[in-house]
Amino acid sequence: MKILAAGDIHGNVLAAKKLADKAYREKVDLVVLAGDIVEDDDKLPGVISPFLDKKKRVLFVPGNHESMATADFIADFYDITNLHGYSIKYQNIGIFGCSGNNIGVNQLSEDEIFSLLKRGFEKVKDSKKTVMVTHVHPSNTKMGKLGHELIREGSRGVKKAVEQFHPDILICSHVHEAQGIEERLGKTKIFNVGTEGKIIEI
DSSP states (O other): OEEEEEOOOTTOHHHHHHHHHHHHHTTOSEEEEESOOSSTTOSOOSSSHHHHHTTOEEEEEOOTTSOHHHHHHHHHHHTOEEOBTOEEEETTEEEEEEOOOOSSTTOOOHHHHHHHHHHHHHTTTTSSEEEEEESSOBSSSGGGGSSOTTTSSOBHHHHHHHHHHOOSEEEEOOOGGGTTOEEEETTEEEEEOTTTOEEEEO
16 A cells, blocks of 8 residues: 655645645555644635545544644545544555644643544554554654754653554654654654655555
């Protein structure tokens, strides 16, 4: 299975169109958006339509720039999957997620983050491989050493989930300066995907 994963579009329609073109060229099976699709809950721009125009299935988690109400609106309006606390199976790959958002007005506690990830994982734990999707990176990682000091720490709830559930892949974004960084936490390969996106083959 081939995924195009990206994050931090922040309402940039041109960036979304470039990513959609890439998804089409690369013949990906899924597009996974790791949060911050819009900018501060303002009027939803057309950042999802380019992917749907290319007949691509889209999954996402909200970031710290989306309220849960906005995330629900995006999912309902475009008929796409919000992975926040949920999961899907695709080609025997289990995909589950949570925003992991622990800063700002829409923040969750670390216990809530872990519980939401656990809820999603429990439904796909028998899959051949598992992919976890969050907006925020795990705490105490290389990517957390970059960017603004308010977002460097990462999420302890996300890290706990990685250590307990051992997903094969974790897709995250959030720290713009860490775009493109890959690292491992145990058996889990972590991709900070950013606006330019990353093709991931599973």
